[in-house]
Amino acid sequence: MALQEHEIERLAEGVVRRGDLPLLGRDPKVTYRLGIMGGTFDPIHNGHLVAAEQAFDDLGLDVVVFMPAGRPAFKLNKKVSSGEDRYAMTLLATSDNPHFVASRFEVDRPGVTYTADTLEMLRGIYADNVELYFITGADAIADIVRWRDAGRIARLAHLVGATRPGYDLARAERAIEGSPYQFDVTYLEVPALAISSSYLRGRVSRGQSLRYLTPDAVTGYIHKHNLYGVRQTRYGSVEGDAYGRRS
Ligand code: NAP
Secondary structure, three states: OOOOHHHOEEOOOOOEEEOOEEEOOOOOOOOEEEEEEEEOOOOOOHHHHHHHHHHHHHOOOOEEEEEEOOEEHHHOOOOOOOHHHHHHHHHHHHOOOOOEEEOOOOOOOOOEEOHHHHHHHHHHHOOOOEEEEEEEEHHHHHHHHHOOOHHHHHHHOEEEEEEOOOOOOHHHHHHHHOOOOOOOEEEEEOHHHHOOHHHHHHHHHOOOOOOOOOOHHHHHHHHHOOHHHOOOOOOOOOOOOOOOOOO
């Protein structure tokens, strides 16, 4: 399909994008590596951003697409912020990095989000010279054998499990080794993953600062949209006077 000029936006060298997905694979003699950063991102934080940047560097990826899960498969009975809010925060957090892209690919899909379906669709979009790298938390990787169509995932993508230092990989390794499928997994140790979304949510509800834990634009969004039981404090919408002093 011919691309319209307005559909093309130059990102990193040799990378253009259509809609919100990067267009890779133009040169059939070149092998491209597409990183897909999968997570609920409720909210996105600096740990996610550092993990994606490290994966980009260590694995020689061409671009990393952050893909907030639409309706996360294992969280159907948990309260999760809307896909719109999680996508908006992801877009804000990734906007200044030329090789990061935020995608609506999963949030716009009705029904439960299954990674196997996502990867199958991406495989249909990209040419064979584009390899898929699905990046997520090592805890999630440990569960992957229980995911729907785990064998299909093994065939479609390399897996990247991001962990914090000191994290015990034994559970993930046992699960992968004991599985009947040939998963190709790389583990990345990411110090910044001491930060977690639940830690941030707790801090917001207690009226504590998020500075240096997530980009300020994300903090602003959380306060503006009253996410996570935001308490009106000097860190966000101001309680007290214009200087944040409480009476
Ligand atoms: P989760 O169980 O909430 O996360 C498990 C751990 O991994 C948490 O510590 C989490 O920390 C961390 N984590 C999650 N995504 C990460 C990322 N991209 N980079 C670094 N750490 C990450 O996992 P989830 O967010 O629901 O799901 C992760 C991905 O797996 C999503 O793309 C989801 O769609 C997919 N998934 C698919 C199936 C299925 O197809 N059946 C089932 C489950 C999950 P934070 O809370 O700080 O992110």
